[in-house]
Amino acid sequence: MMLQVVAFLLGLLYMGVSTYRIWVRHQKVPGPLFAAISNLPRLRWAWSGGAHHVHMQLHDRHGSLVRLGPNCISVGDPTEIHKIYGTGVSLKKSDFYKVLQPMSRGTVIQGLFNTQDDELHRAMKRPIASMYSMSNLVEFEPHVDTTIWLFLNKLDETATKHDQKAVDLGTWLQWFAFDVMGEITFSKRLGFLDEARDVDGIMGSIQRVFKYASGVGQIPWLDYIWAKNPLLRFLSESSSPIVAFALARARERANISEVEKTATCHNTKDFMARFLEAKAKNPAIPDWFVTAWATSNVLAGSDTTAIMMRAIVYFLIKHPSSLAKLMKELSQAHREGRLSDIVTWKESRSLPYLDACVKEAGRLHPVIGLPLERVVLKGGVELCGQQFEEGTIVGMNPWVVHRNKEVFGDDSDQFVPERWLCDRDRRVKMERCLLTFGAGRRTCLGKNISYLEITS
Template identity: 40%
Template sequence: MPFDSSSPWALSAFESLGSFNVLTIGLATALVILFILTFRDPLASVPGPFWARWSPAWMIYHALRGDMHREMIQLHDKYGSIVRTGPYEVSIADPDAIQLIYGAGASFKKSDWYSVWQGRRKFDLFAERDASVHSTNRRFVNSIYSLSGLAEFEPYLDDVLDVFLSRLSQMDTQRIDMGYWAQLFAFDVIGELTFSKRFGFIESGTDKETFVHIDGALQSASWVGQVPWLYWVHDWLAPWIGNHLKVTNRNGLLREISAKEVSQRSSVPSSHPDMLDKFMEVHRKNPDQFDNAAVMSMSASNIFAGSDTTAISIGAILYYLCKYPQYKEKLMEEIFAEADAGHIGRTNAPYKVTRNMSYLQACIQEGLRCHPAVGMSMPRVVPPEGLAVNGVHIPGGIVAGTNPWVIHRNKEIFGDDADIFRPDRWLDGNVSQKKRFFFAFGAGSRTCIGKSLSLLEISKLLPCLLLEYDIEFADPTAQIEEHCWWFVKIENLNLCLKRRGVQ
């Protein structure tokens, strides 16, 4: 009987055979591609989450969740000193490698993650990836942010501190969100020191929705930075589709505030010396290299970064002091001793005194170690010669970075109790090693230029605040929340302030 290819049975057989062949070919092709990708994968031997091997989706997911700081600690605990976090990116926790990446003279430049922060701005100290350009630009303003340069502004910081303490007195024994109020304080300080005017946040008790724009920029940049090409596609399409990425707030709203102040300064002089005066003086001396755009860039950067980092640090230190009251009591002994000696007062804490209060500074260092403001990797591009990490060769072009939350919990550096708050570790021996791996303000030539200003604010506020108030948790059982969108913000830090009796 001849074979009838048109019969239903034959057609069904051919269809089944065709489906089988398509499926087989598809699986075979996928296996070949998988084999090629694995064989040619420069990071094939580096352990990490499964999905991180194939796309930046893993990084985007955790950037959006805001848990990168805690997630990276767990990954390094699981996989060791080197963890794969993307197709061409690794997280490093090995001290020797960290020194090579961030140490003096390192040839590891910032990755494209920073390009979404800079956008089209030509002058941007934080995001500038060219080391020589950054070095040149930083020299223009270094002296303004130095301790000697900031000394001129200390009396005006005292004015804001006085207003802040007076405002808090109206909320005596009340439950207040100290994380939020610390940011109101830091924001008004930046306004006073940069533009000779507070923003009025302390008096009104509200940020007038300014923080929403900053938080939006931080959250947006933290995930868009994982796929920087998306930012530039959006930038190209923006004239037709509009702006849909909040990271542009950094170059939008805050820049507009700065532009307004710069414009007014030409006709309305400042009431006292401020940082804008200093920026404009640099411009007058170097009009070509430090133009008006640079003046606005530095002013806007003060607003954007100057409030969040300091407020986060103040909140973290107070949180740990309340959580570990034995250290708060020890700190109070030092504060009361300085007050009894007439060196500090309830509204007066000269930095020349507080910077030499050893236990105060130990508490500040430890608070910043346990809760550094930055909670994501500070990514750098491996130079052509590559990088060796515990016998693993990382080729040039790969992005490698260190997360401050990870390195700050390294037991080889900070001791077996690195997971807990213990200020006395900064008074023990071998402090130089701890300082070498202290990443609260970055490291190397890219250390945050506002470091001295932040420490100045914190060192003056804490003694006055603790001298005036006994501070404790409003609800000892309540849990704070942490959101890591580059900066690790503390939410629901509700504290109770009880005014102390006159000593």
């Protein structure tokens, strides 16, 4: 009994000394008092869904550097983006991203967004990177168009059938984004628009994953007690609905004959076909890469795009003058014969005010509301005039960075698309300070898919 008491006391002493050393290391960085000794405050902020508002308030109060946790520093100065996320920088993603890795039958599935392993990221990205170039993605426009027509018809049908003067456009936009990703990835819509519901609970499961990860990701070791507990992993036979859907489609496509391919409605150049083609060219590619690629497409390409589209619509409705300017631009271009009924990517390039509205909505309401965490490597890094040692977690919250007045102007907290209709140098400067799709080597691979959907 005495030995247990001594061990317990030594454990407490070790924790106290470790906490004190970390506190001393970052004592010059301002922030909430409790956050200097515990990660519980940032877990609470994230779990509430309002962490982005808290972070903005803290940076307004304390400046460019804020201590969000004992070893977690939030950086708000956009000019430091290149030091944390730059192409030549090798700061690794923190353990927050492990929490975002889904499970399939007791096995963790890593993806392009959530893997911490840079070598694995390169290995996963190399065979498929060219597929996401805009020059390749425009080949998917006919398939996006069919889903757009279905979306418009379903809205009309719903309003007429139920004699409604209004519909929940936000929900329909989210269903649309999911079905587009199903169409271009698997040649099979997920069924959201057809059935006007969350099919198989896919949308709800993704929202639960992000809700869980946003909170637990602030104290990542909790994930090993809950979702990724080794005992639960051993006993579990379940998969997330998206992973299960991707696995089913991969098995279908891998087993289908060439004759059957011709007889079916599969797009022989959809993403699944291209993923399988990439694997066929290089047998060394593991089977699970195909699952991870397909899962990442839907996970990262549907919910995030839906958030962007909803933000654009929201801001335009809230600002009638901006909506009127956009409608004038679209009407004029249509009268001049420069637009199809469904606008192509090429045609959208001639619509500067549309582009400005998209950029401005993405700036004011970025998809990510938490810092994009990275871990400082050996040798440390200097940020905003302070040196941070190896092992320190640093990150930038897009909601904070995108409201920097020195870069975006004194009205940076307002929706003003006109700010993007400026001279080239100023526009390039602002674009370099956007984290809408991340930055550097780990920029979102599917950002062009989002733009293709949004501007159609």
